[in-house]
Structure formats: structure tokens, C-alpha cells
Amino acid sequence: MADELPQLIEEVVAAEQAENDSASTIEDLIASQDVEEIALLLESLPLDQRLKVWVNVPNRKKLDVLVQMRADPREILIAETDESNWTRIFEDIDAEDLLELADSLPRELLENALSVMDKQQRQYFQNANQYEDEQIGHWMCQDVLVLPSNAKVRDGMRIARREIAVHTDTIFLINRNGQFSEAVKIINLLSSPEHIPLSDIAEETIPTIVVTADCSSSATNVLKSGFAALPVVDEQGKLMGKVDVTTAGDLLQEYYEYQLMASAGMDEDEDLFAPxxxxxxxxxxxxxxxxxxxxxxxxxxxxxxxxxxxxxxxxxxxxxxxxxxxxxxxxxxxxxxxxxxxxxxxxxxxxxxxxxxxxxxxxxxxxxxxxxxxxxxxxxxxxxxxxxxxxxxxxxxxxxxxxxxxxxxxxxxxxxxxxxxxxxxxxxxxxxxxxxxxxxxxxxxxx
Amino acid sequence: MADELPQLIEEVVAAEQAENDSASTIEDLIASQDVEEIALLLESLPLDQRLKVWVNVPNRKKLDVLVQMRADPREILIAETDESNWTRIFEDIDAEDLLELADSLPRELLENALSVMDKQQRQYFQNANQYEDEQIGHWMCQDVLVLPSNAKVRDGMRIARREIAVHTDTIFLINRNGQFSEAVKIINLLSSPEHIPLSDIAEETIPTIVVTADCSSSATNVLKSGFAALPVVDEQGKLMGKVDVTTAGDLLQEYYEYQLMASAGMDEDEDLFAPxxxxxxxxxxxxxxxxxxxxxxxxxxxxxxxxxxxxxxxxxxxxxxxxxxxxxxxxxxxxxxxxxxxxxxxxxxxxxxxxxxxxxxxxxxxxxxxxxxxxxxxxxxxxxxxxxxxxxxxxxxxxxxxxxxxxxxxxxxxxxxxxxxxxxxxxxxxxxxxxxxxxxxxxxxxx
The missing domain is CATH 1.10.357.20 (SLC41 divalent cation transporters, integral membrane domain)
Structure with missing residues (x-):
């Protein structure tokens, strides 16, 4: 993956400089790349080359590429994107995408994006915005697999089969007040009789994260825990969401980048090729x-x-x-x-x-x-x-x-x-x- | 978790300074702490207090605490640990523990530890040592769930039930030459008929890591991937092991600590209370x-x-x-x-x-x-x-x-x-x- 980035940058720069029909070559070069690679590539290019590559990114990929980018280079591309493209770009936007982009979007584009999302996703977005950027509540995933604490293994099997798309390895159990009580690893369902209570096969100890905790310590806790995700609770212990390892990895990386850049008085969003x-x-x-x-x-x-x-x-x-x-x-x-x-x-x-x-x-x-x-x-x-x-x-x-x-x-x-x-x-x-x-x-x- | 560390440090320091029967109080204070917390506590204490706490750590926990610590403070505790305790400390040592400790152990203790491990674990240790500290092969987990690439869902269910203890969410498929071919998420087994081939429900794209790759980029790839673990392969594509998110988180944190400390010409193992x-x-x-x-x-x-x-x-x-x-x-x-x-x-x-x-x-x-x-x-x-x-x-x-x-x-x-x-x-x-x-x-x- 990342090992190929230097080569990709070289090829794109070469394609851009070979004047004749270079546009199609750039298109070919990025066609097979995943969105993260394209995001890293765009950040690595001088402004004029960056824009030439950007117009060659298919509209259906643009949203995910923007989400992956740092704020400063992202804002440059947003400003240069033709107004007519936004309908297509925002087509599949969800609340988590918009949370990443929100600070980079001009007001009318933000409202535009909000208007195409369904009510549930708008609610998700508003919930997250109750918390500051530095708090884990802003970045946690609000979608969790939940069952009441007296549920059985068969209930666990049913919900796990249905919700398979959600990236998780754990079902959270809550009591009647919505408070988190226990967690069951889905993999443990496989070897358990269907009629026993889930609490019988629950993990002995799973740490919880308070929704107002700061991002870096929350991220460290998740990565140290050995779980794919930890539950996030409010002060009363009510289950609010979860933080999975991918989110934790991103947050930790951002925190360290922030520290590195801060030591020289710079922002972690600083663009390699800022104007x-x-x-x-x-x-x-x-x-x-x-x-x-x-x-x-x-x-x-x-x-x-x-x-x-x-x-x-x-x-x-x-x-x-x-x-x-x-x-x-x-x-x-x-x-x-x-x-x-x-x-x-x-x-x-x-x-x-x-x-x-x-x-x-x-x-x-x-x-x-x-x-x-x-x-x-x-x-x-x-x-x-x-x-x-x-x-x-x-x-x-x-x-x-x-x-x-x-x-x-x-x-x-x-x-x-x-x-x-x-x-x-x-x-x-x-x-x-x-x-x-x-x-x-x-x-x-x-x- | 980490939020309680300052309080724990204060209480332990207070207990140690309240001369009369302080030893039992320290014992009480750390009894309920997990090994990570104890490791952080020990690193945070001046040498004399550190040793007083160390003798109060139960022998059965000492190995895991040492594994969690930075090399410099760890070596001080190893040097001060009574010879008679090592048999008990090494009782349940495995290859992964020993890989963490190896550089901190005097030669005779290293051989002592190797002698109590079974042949398989010794082999694991030697395999890992073929790679440098900076290479992912040294730190990868060599235990993976593997099936031949023509296996069925029912085979997957069987192996997943049996090997439940291994922290993973994925079964790796290999061809006849031992080369990695595909990966199947265990959670996807739940919703699939038993007789279909596993390759039908395999992930479309799972990145692989080369065994000689450096640790920090491997760790980043794992955390970005959205998988709980990525397969590690040699130059010929042969499956060698896996890197899970916990290992990746640790490696990334170590890398950033290394960078931070290196900027001031120090080692990431530097002890807060070094002699x-x-x-x-x-x-x-x-x-x-x-x-x-x-x-x-x-x-x-x-x-x-x-x-x-x-x-x-x-x-x-x-x-x-x-x-x-x-x-x-x-x-x-x-x-x-x-x-x-x-x-x-x-x-x-x-x-x-x-x-x-x-x-x-x-x-x-x-x-x-x-x-x-x-x-x-x-x-x-x-x-x-x-x-x-x-x-x-x-x-x-x-x-x-x-x-x-x-x-x-x-x-x-x-x-x-x-x-x-x-x-x-x-x-x-x-x-x-x-x-x-x-x-x-x-x-x-x-x-």
C-alpha cells in the first residue's frame, strides 16, 4: 500500500508533464488506487498538479477522498470543485463523513449536505456536535449492536446475522435504563448453546469510555484493550456508542501529528504545498x-x-x-x-x-x-x-x-x-x- | 483506566510515607489494579518507592507487569528481583512475553526462561529472532487460523469453535504452497450455508504485509485496514503470521514516542526516574x-x-x-x-x-x-x-x-x-x- 506511494507520485508527475493526452494517463493511474492512496497522492502534489489530478478523480470517489485528507489541502480542493458536481458527490454522504468534512465546508455546502441526508443521519450529526472536537463523543460511532441484559445466545445469533455489515466483534448488553452492563464477543456465540443467557458468556472485564473523555486517552484505551471496540457511556453509565480500533488508530495518529507539528508552532492540518x-x-x-x-x-x-x-x-x-x-x-x-x-x-x-x-x-x-x-x-x-x-x-x-x-x-x-x-x-x-x-x-x- | 493513575500514584506515595505497616497498604492499593496500571505506576515512582511497590506485586503478576514496562525501568526491577522468585515468574512465560523481555534479561535468566518453555514456543522465539527489531516479522503473531483455500463454511465453523481463545476475527485461506490467498471474517460464517466454499464469502480485498516491512508502516496499514488483523507474508507470498490491532497500536505508540524522544537526543526507553x-x-x-x-x-x-x-x-x-x-x-x-x-x-x-x-x-x-x-x-x-x-x-x-x-x-x-x-x-x-x-x-x- 503505502510503499507504492512514491512510485505513484512519480508516475503522476511524469504523466502530467508529458503534455500530450496526459489527462487520460492520470485517469488510468488513479483508477486502480483506493481512496486513501488518492488522498495521500493529492496531498503530495503541488497545487496545479493537484487540481489536474482532482478533476480526474471519479465523482463517486470524491467524497471518500476528501474525508481521508487533511483539512488544509482538502479545503483547496473543495474551493476548486465545480458547483454542479456537489449533488453527485454528496449522493451517499452519511453523518460520519459529514463530521469529518464539516469544518472544511462553506455554510451553503454544509446545509446542502445536511439536506440530502435522512432524518436519522441528521440526528446522528447533531448528537456528535454536542461534544467538542477534542472529546470522544464527537468521533464515536453511534451505531452499536445492543440487546437487553437478559437476552439469550439465540438472540445474539439473530442480531449478529442481521447486522453483519456493521464492523464489530461485540454485542453490548444494556439494562432497562439503557445503562451498559456487559459485552459479549460474537465469536463466542459459535460455541455456546442457543438457550443460555448471553451474560453467561460475557467478557469478565471490558473497560468503558466516558463520552466527554479526551480523544487521545480514549484511543489508547481502545488499542490497549484487545477488543475491536469499547463502549462509550455518559456520566450515568448510559450506553452512547462505541470506539473501534480503526477510529482509535486515526485519533492516535492525529494526536501524535499534532504534537510533532505543535513543537514547531504549526498546525497538524498544514498542507505540504499550501499557497x-x-x-x-x-x-x-x-x-x-x-x-x-x-x-x-x-x-x-x-x-x-x-x-x-x-x-x-x-x-x-x-x-x-x-x-x-x-x-x-x-x-x-x-x-x-x-x-x-x-x-x-x-x-x-x-x-x-x-x-x-x-x-x-x-x-x-x-x-x-x-x-x-x-x-x-x-x-x-x-x-x-x-x-x-x-x-x-x-x-x-x-x-x-x-x-x-x-x-x-x-x-x-x-x-x-x-x-x-x-x-x-x-x-x-x-x-x-x-x-x-x-x-x-x-x-x-x-x- | 488511565484517568485513575494520578490518584493511584498519590495514594501509593502517601502509603509509603506513612511509615507504620505501610507495606500492607501498598499491597491493598495495587491488588485491584491490572498489570498495565501497575506498570505505569512503577515507571512513575522514584527508585526506592518503586522497589517497595515491586516486592508487593504478586509473583504471578510480575511477568505481565515487566512485559508492559519500558526497558530502562524494567531492567532496574529485574536486577533487584530475588533469584528465588524467577522460577515462579517464568512459570507461564510464552514466546511473545520473552520477545518483549529478551533485551532486558541477563544471559542466564534468558536461558532459564527458554528452558521452561516448550519446544513449540522456543521455535516461535527463534523464528521471530530471524528478523530485526525494526521489522514486523519480529513482532508479528505467528499463531493464525488457517484453512486450505478449498475449505467449506462448516470447516470454518469447526476451527472457529475450537480455537476460540485466539484473539482474531478472521480465518486466512492458503493454497497448497502455503501462500496466502484470501481471508474470511468469522462473523460472516454465521449467515452462510454450511456447504458453500469459504472463498465465496471471502473479503474482496485484504492488504498483506511483507514480513521484512518496517514496524511503523505495518502498524499504520493494520489500523487503517478496518480488519482486526492483517496477514503477514514472505517474499514468495507464504503466510507467516498476522499483526492484530493491539500489536499495531503498541508499535505505533512506540514509534511516536521514539520520534518525540529522538528529537531531544534521548531513547524512548528512558526512565523517568533513571539513576x-x-x-x-x-x-x-x-x-x-x-x-x-x-x-x-x-x-x-x-x-x-x-x-x-x-x-x-x-x-x-x-x-x-x-x-x-x-x-x-x-x-x-x-x-x-x-x-x-x-x-x-x-x-x-x-x-x-x-x-x-x-x-x-x-x-x-x-x-x-x-x-x-x-x-x-x-x-x-x-x-x-x-x-x-x-x-x-x-x-x-x-x-x-x-x-x-x-x-x-x-x-x-x-x-x-x-x-x-x-x-x-x-x-x-x-x-x-x-x-x-x-x-x-x-x-x-x-x-
């Missing part, structure tokens, strides 16, 4: 925030202008102090961010962690302070410069350990995402501490 | 590499000592130039790394990407060059300093875009992981280009 203006705008905010912190660091350096003029070696060595603090801090930060994501870091062990990270910082700080001190001494033939940079390095690595633990914990408590803003704040701290310690000590000892 | 010396050693290499690049940058700055002495404003503004290049470069780098991971970036679109990123860099470069130039002009009351930094910023952001595309693509071609070393190399480039451009221009225009 230049849009892309520049997307990234400008992050550059601007970092510029402010860089100017702040510069301002602190400026306090020591007189020192720098006297001892130019300090200016030469400044990046070493800042860099070592930044790296040491980002190591601690990354460790803590991972721990927070898995709920492994909290107030009970935060202090012990801080002590451990400060100890690691002290040890590494001393080692590298000595190494850097010696190099600086040899380079500038001044033991005082060696001493000053050694002490500054130690101070900066220690403060990096402190900041690396405290910043993400505080951000997390304030319900801010440490993966997004943690590293900017950390670097600001380590830059300023590093420059002030180094230049301050330089002012005291070298002037 | 200080070990932790310091783990991180020292990364600090050392970064120190070399920082000294390299310093050396380039040193070339302009005379200029810095004359125009101290240059020293004050240096961090701004380096920082803007580093941030802009890391944005491009992150985008390309994600594209490479999904096979969306390759030689066919690399040039178009480079042009797009250079355009984005040019636009953002011009905007920020003007902003920074004006601020520098106002700050130091010198239009030449404003001009010099503006040009240096533009040059550095452009070179950052160039490096952000080229470095990961080259690393990927050389089979090196851009997530690990990409950012160090990038920062080195942007630091050096930034400093040389800024101080070089300063030397020309300001002296």
Missing part, C-alpha cells in the same frame, strides 16, 4: 513570538555592552552558554511532556522528579563546565575566562533542569499544552539565564 | 554533539573579533539572527520529516517543495527583515545596523528553508533518521550562516 501566502501567514505568528523572546535576550545582552567591548571573547563564547542550557533543558522538558501525556507526572512525584533532574543537571553541568572551561582557557589563554564560562554553564544547566520540570507542569495545570509553548518559554529562560550569568560574571571578574 | 549517573550518561552524548556545533559557531564568530570590538551592537543582536533562522528552519524541517514518514516527500516532488519553501522563506524573510531592521535602527540609532541585520535575516531565513528541505531528504536517502539528527545539523547551518552573514556584512558596511 505561499497562506503558509507564510501560518508560520509568522510563531516566528513573531520567537522574535520577541530573542529581542528580550538581546536586551539583556545589551545591559553588558561595556563588558563586551572590553572582553570580546565573551561575545564569541555566548552561543556556547545559551546552546548548552537550551539542549539540557529540552531533554528534561521532553521527558516531562511524555510523562504528563501518560499521566505519569503529577503533584505526588513532581518534587522527586525535580530533585532527580537537578542531580542529573548538576552532574552533567560539572562535567561540561570543566570541559568547556578548559577549552575556553586554552582558546583565549585566560584562566579567568575559563572560570567564568564554567560557572555560567553550570548555572545555566541547573536552571535548565529546573525550568524543564516546572514549565510543563505549570502549563499543564493551567490546561495549556506544554508540547506547543513549552520549548519557547524554556529557551527564553535558558537564553536569559545563560547570557546574564555569563556576562554578569564576566563583568565582575574580567573588567 | 542519576545513568541518566546523565545517556544525555551526555547529545550535549557533547551540540557542544561541538556550538564551538563551531563560536569559531566563526571569532573570525570577526575585530568587528565585534568596534561595533558592540552586533554582539547584542547576534541571538536575533540565529534564533529567527533556527525557528524558520525547524518549521520547514518538521513539515518535511512528517512528509517523509508518510512517504509523501520523494524525488518527484522534492524540487517543487524546495521552490515552495524558498518562496515562503522569501516572503517571511522580507517581512521580518523589515520589522527587525526597523527595531535595530531605532534601538541603536543607526540605519546601517538596521540594513545589515535586515539583509542577514533574509539570507538566514532563506538558507534555513533550503537546509530544512535538503537536510532531511539527504539523511533519509542515507537511511539515517532525520527525526534524530536533523535538527542538530539544521541549527548548525542556520547558526553559522546567520553569524557569518551578519558579522560579515557588519565588517563590510560598519567598519
Amino acid at each position: 505561499v501566502k497562506k503558509s507564510a501567514k501560518n508560520r509568522a505568528l510563531w516566528l513573531g513570538i520567537n522574535l520577541l523572546t530573542a529581542f528580550l535576550a538581546s536586551w539583556f545582552i545589551g545591559l553588558f555592552e561595556a563588558t563586551l567591548q572590553e572582553v570580546v571573547a565573551l561575545a564569541v563564547l555566548m552561543p556556547v552558554v545559551a546552546s548548552m542550557g537550551g539542549i539540557a533543558g529540552s531533554q528534561t522538558l521532553t521527558l516531562i511532556i511524555r510523562g504528563l501525556a501518560l499521566d505519569q507526572v503529577n503533584s505526588a512525584n513532581c518534587r522527586a522528579l525535580l530533585i532527580k533532574e537537578l542531580s542529573v543537571g548538576a552532574l552533567n553541568g560539572i562535567v561540561w563546565a570543566i570541559v568547556i572551561g578548559i577549552v575556553a582557557y586554552l582558546w583565549f589563554d585566560s584562566s579567568l575566562i575559563g572560570l567564568v564560562i564554567a560557572v555560567a554553564i553550570l548555572m545555566n544547566i541547573l536552571s535548565a533542569a529546573l525550568a524543564g520540570v516546572i514549565i510543563p507542569v505549570i502549563l499543564d495545570k493551567a490546561k495549556l499544552d506544554p508540547a506547543l509553548s513549552g520549548s519557547v518559554i524554556l529557551t527564553t529562560v535558558t537564553d536569559i539565564v545563560g547570557f546574564v550569568a555569563f556576562l554578569g560574571l564576566g563583568t565582575i571578574f574580567l573588567l | 542519576v549517573k545513568k541518566s546523565a550518561k545517556n544525555r551526555a552524548l547529545w550535549l557533547g554533539i551540540n557542544l561541538l556545533t556550538a564551538f563551531l559557531a563560536s569559531w566563526f564568530i571569532g573570525l570577526f573579533e575585530a568587528t565585534l570590538q568596534e561595533v558592540v551592537a552586533l554582539a547584542v543582536l547576534m541571538p536575533v539572527v540565529a534564533s529567527m533562522g533556527g525557528i524558520a528552519g525547524s518549521q520547514t524541517l518538521t513539515l518535511i520529516i512528517r512528509g517523509l514518514a508518510l512517504d509523501q516527500v520523494n524525488s518527484a516532488n522534492c524540487r517543487a517543495l524546495l521552490i515552495k519553501e524558498l518562496s515562503v522563506g522569501a516572503l517571511n524573510g522580507i517581512v521580518w527583515a523589515i520589522v527587525i531592521g526597523i527595531v535595530a535602527y531605532l534601538w541603536f540609532d543607526s540605519s546601517l545596523i538596521g540594513l545589515v541585520i535586515a539583509v542577514a535575516i533574509l539570507m538566514n531565513i532563506l538558507s534555513a528553508a533550503l537546509a530544512g528541505v535538503i537536510i532531511p531528504v539527504i539523511l533519509d536517502k542515507a537511511k539515517l533518521d532525520p527525526a534524530l539528527s536533523g535538527s542538530v545539523i539544521l541549527t548548525t547551518v542556520t547558526d553559522i550562516v546567520g553569524f557569518v552573514a551578519f558579522l560579515g556584512l557588519g565588517t563590510i558596511f560598519l567598519l
Whole structure:
């Protein structure tokens, strides 16, 4: 599957560049591809080529391709799709498709799509929209195989035969109040007499997910559970839907992509070939925030202008102090961010962690302070410069350990995402501490 | 599940600190926890508390807890486990458990474990070890439900009833040479007459995974497929095993953790509470590499000592130039790394990407060059300093875009992981280009 994507991209680019009757060749190339492959292909193409491929995607496949795509590249295609095509594209749309697309559709297209769905599907769509994007209730599957908790194996067989199309391996049992009670694996029906109660062959323990839980932890729970799907319940235990492994896999992948992109101040929907203006705008905010912190660091350096003029070696060595603090801090930060994501870091062990990270910082700080001190001494033939940079390095690595633990914990408590803003704040701290310690000590000892 | 971890950690820490008969309380606290929760708990505790909890884990649970843990914290517990306990711990060990533990076990314990397994399980273990850690063959499940391709529905029913314990929803059909041909969902047996051939109700398309494929792409394929498990085949198409969604979820999570930790030069097995010396050693290499690049940058700055002495404003503004290049470069780098991971970036679109990123860099470069130039002009009351930094910023952001595309693509071609070393190399480039451009221009225009 995915192994063939590079080849497909190459062939499509080649077909598009071979001017004569290239359109039909593109059509041939994508005809045999499944919708996921076409979605990945479209995302991988520059805008003009992307549009040429898009018009060659059969209308009956367009909906599923759009559903598979990231929001940014998807919106470009939606904007370029001829109005006359939408009736055909929306023909078989269901609530789950529309939930994926909703944020990318202009208002009139959204209403258009809603109007062609039957009442049940509209209800499904509205139910999902009671929950935020980050909550599992928005993305759960509301169609489940349900039986009352006193049902028999034969009832299970009957419903399993009838509802075979629904992707599931489990029947959920509910009590009279609609509360989830137990789950029966359909495969276990095969080896059981028809007259025994389903509860006799129910799974001993199946975890449930609360409908307001966040997507990433819900997804992890599903994948760890060993079940094809877990039941979703509301605060009163009422069965609301299920999350299957495919949905869980998608949610987990999105979460990690979000984290990866957030670390560089970008959105997970960022288009590989976004229009230049849009892309520049997307990234400008992050550059601007970092510029402010860089100017702040510069301002602190400026306090020591007189020192720098006297001892130019300090200016030469400044990046070493800042860099070592930044790296040491980002190591601690990354460790803590991972721990927070898995709920492994909290107030009970935060202090012990801080002590451990400060100890690691002290040890590494001393080692590298000595190494850097010696190099600086040899380079500038001044033991005082060696001493000053050694002490500054130690101070900066220690403060990096402190900041690396405290910043993400505080951000997390304030319900801010440490993966997004943690590293900017950390670097600001380590830059300023590093420059002030180094230049301050330089002012005291070298002037 | 995971929501209760913080509370559990707090309670265990409190129980451990309430000196009197605390041991029994810890025992009570973990008695009702499943092995995954206990594994997460152990990883979250400082070393002394971790060991106190570990002795309270019942021996019958210890194997499963160890299997769930990360390698580093696991190895600490293995080293501290009394020799007399291993017979009990290894009692029910199977090949899959041992594959997880193998790298953490001292040689004699590994042989001990192998000696208690039956011949079939030893064979399973050896089969898996024919493949590298990164290959799916090492982690696939070798137990599959198999029938010849001419089997009937009734054969399917029989095997499904007998092998009910195996976690699967699919029977794989093979031809006489053992090659995979088709897959039948067990749930579809329910609604089919007993005498029809299984191939009549086989799935139209089920993707296969090659046994030497890498783990992360295999995992993604499984989760996207909508099947509970996909068949794994060798180069000749022979059925070798399967990868189910639980394994896929674990592999994907490990891959993303690896990427997250690699970005800070750490191992995904890094222990939250590693012994200080070990932790310091783990991180020292990364600090050392970064120190070399920082000294390299310093050396380039040193070339302009005379200029810095004359125009101290240059020293004050240096961090701004380096920082803007580093941030802009890391944005491009992150985008390309994600594209490479999904096979969306390759030689066919690399040039178009480079042009797009250079355009984005040019636009953002011009905007920020003007902003920074004006601020520098106002700050130091010198239009030449404003001009010099503006040009240096533009040059550095452009070179950052160039490096952000080229470095990961080259690393990927050389089979090196851009997530690990990409950012160090990038920062080195942007630091050096930034400093040389800024101080070089300063030397020309300001002296």
C-alpha cells in the first residue's frame, strides 16, 4: 500500500508533464488506487498538479477522498470543485463523513449536505456536535449492536446475522435504563448453546469510555484493550456508542501529528504545498513570538555592552552558554511532556522528579563546565575566562533542569499544552539565564 | 483506566510515607489494579518507592507487569528481583512475553526462561529472532487460523469453535504452497450455508504485509485496514503470521514516542526516574554533539573579533539572527520529516517543495527583515545596523528553508533518521550562516 506511494507520485508527475493526452494517463493511474492512496497522492502534489489530478478523480470517489485528507489541502480542493458536481458527490454522504468534512465546508455546502441526508443521519450529526472536537463523543460511532441484559445466545445469533455489515466483534448488553452492563464477543456465540443467557458468556472485564473523555486517552484505551471496540457511556453509565480500533488508530495518529507539528508552532492540518501566502501567514505568528523572546535576550545582552567591548571573547563564547542550557533543558522538558501525556507526572512525584533532574543537571553541568572551561582557557589563554564560562554553564544547566520540570507542569495545570509553548518559554529562560550569568560574571571578574 | 493513575500514584506515595505497616497498604492499593496500571505506576515512582511497590506485586503478576514496562525501568526491577522468585515468574512465560523481555534479561535468566518453555514456543522465539527489531516479522503473531483455500463454511465453523481463545476475527485461506490467498471474517460464517466454499464469502480485498516491512508502516496499514488483523507474508507470498490491532497500536505508540524522544537526543526507553549517573550518561552524548556545533559557531564568530570590538551592537543582536533562522528552519524541517514518514516527500516532488519553501522563506524573510531592521535602527540609532541585520535575516531565513528541505531528504536517502539528527545539523547551518552573514556584512558596511 503505502510503499507504492512514491512510485505513484512519480508516475503522476511524469504523466502530467508529458503534455500530450496526459489527462487520460492520470485517469488510468488513479483508477486502480483506493481512496486513501488518492488522498495521500493529492496531498503530495503541488497545487496545479493537484487540481489536474482532482478533476480526474471519479465523482463517486470524491467524497471518500476528501474525508481521508487533511483539512488544509482538502479545503483547496473543495474551493476548486465545480458547483454542479456537489449533488453527485454528496449522493451517499452519511453523518460520519459529514463530521469529518464539516469544518472544511462553506455554510451553503454544509446545509446542502445536511439536506440530502435522512432524518436519522441528521440526528446522528447533531448528537456528535454536542461534544467538542477534542472529546470522544464527537468521533464515536453511534451505531452499536445492543440487546437487553437478559437476552439469550439465540438472540445474539439473530442480531449478529442481521447486522453483519456493521464492523464489530461485540454485542453490548444494556439494562432497562439503557445503562451498559456487559459485552459479549460474537465469536463466542459459535460455541455456546442457543438457550443460555448471553451474560453467561460475557467478557469478565471490558473497560468503558466516558463520552466527554479526551480523544487521545480514549484511543489508547481502545488499542490497549484487545477488543475491536469499547463502549462509550455518559456520566450515568448510559450506553452512547462505541470506539473501534480503526477510529482509535486515526485519533492516535492525529494526536501524535499534532504534537510533532505543535513543537514547531504549526498546525497538524498544514498542507505540504499550501499557497505561499497562506503558509507564510501560518508560520509568522510563531516566528513573531520567537522574535520577541530573542529581542528580550538581546536586551539583556545589551545591559553588558561595556563588558563586551572590553572582553570580546565573551561575545564569541555566548552561543556556547545559551546552546548548552537550551539542549539540557529540552531533554528534561521532553521527558516531562511524555510523562504528563501518560499521566505519569503529577503533584505526588513532581518534587522527586525535580530533585532527580537537578542531580542529573548538576552532574552533567560539572562535567561540561570543566570541559568547556578548559577549552575556553586554552582558546583565549585566560584562566579567568575559563572560570567564568564554567560557572555560567553550570548555572545555566541547573536552571535548565529546573525550568524543564516546572514549565510543563505549570502549563499543564493551567490546561495549556506544554508540547506547543513549552520549548519557547524554556529557551527564553535558558537564553536569559545563560547570557546574564555569563556576562554578569564576566563583568565582575574580567573588567 | 488511565484517568485513575494520578490518584493511584498519590495514594501509593502517601502509603509509603506513612511509615507504620505501610507495606500492607501498598499491597491493598495495587491488588485491584491490572498489570498495565501497575506498570505505569512503577515507571512513575522514584527508585526506592518503586522497589517497595515491586516486592508487593504478586509473583504471578510480575511477568505481565515487566512485559508492559519500558526497558530502562524494567531492567532496574529485574536486577533487584530475588533469584528465588524467577522460577515462579517464568512459570507461564510464552514466546511473545520473552520477545518483549529478551533485551532486558541477563544471559542466564534468558536461558532459564527458554528452558521452561516448550519446544513449540522456543521455535516461535527463534523464528521471530530471524528478523530485526525494526521489522514486523519480529513482532508479528505467528499463531493464525488457517484453512486450505478449498475449505467449506462448516470447516470454518469447526476451527472457529475450537480455537476460540485466539484473539482474531478472521480465518486466512492458503493454497497448497502455503501462500496466502484470501481471508474470511468469522462473523460472516454465521449467515452462510454450511456447504458453500469459504472463498465465496471471502473479503474482496485484504492488504498483506511483507514480513521484512518496517514496524511503523505495518502498524499504520493494520489500523487503517478496518480488519482486526492483517496477514503477514514472505517474499514468495507464504503466510507467516498476522499483526492484530493491539500489536499495531503498541508499535505505533512506540514509534511516536521514539520520534518525540529522538528529537531531544534521548531513547524512548528512558526512565523517568533513571539513576542519576545513568541518566546523565545517556544525555551526555547529545550535549557533547551540540557542544561541538556550538564551538563551531563560536569559531566563526571569532573570525570577526575585530568587528565585534568596534561595533558592540552586533554582539547584542547576534541571538536575533540565529534564533529567527533556527525557528524558520525547524518549521520547514518538521513539515518535511512528517512528509517523509508518510512517504509523501520523494524525488518527484522534492524540487517543487524546495521552490515552495524558498518562496515562503522569501516572503517571511522580507517581512521580518523589515520589522527587525526597523527595531535595530531605532534601538541603536543607526540605519546601517538596521540594513545589515535586515539583509542577514533574509539570507538566514532563506538558507534555513533550503537546509530544512535538503537536510532531511539527504539523511533519509542515507537511511539515517532525520527525526534524530536533523535538527542538530539544521541549527548548525542556520547558526553559522546567520553569524557569518551578519558579522560579515557588519565588517563590510560598519567598519
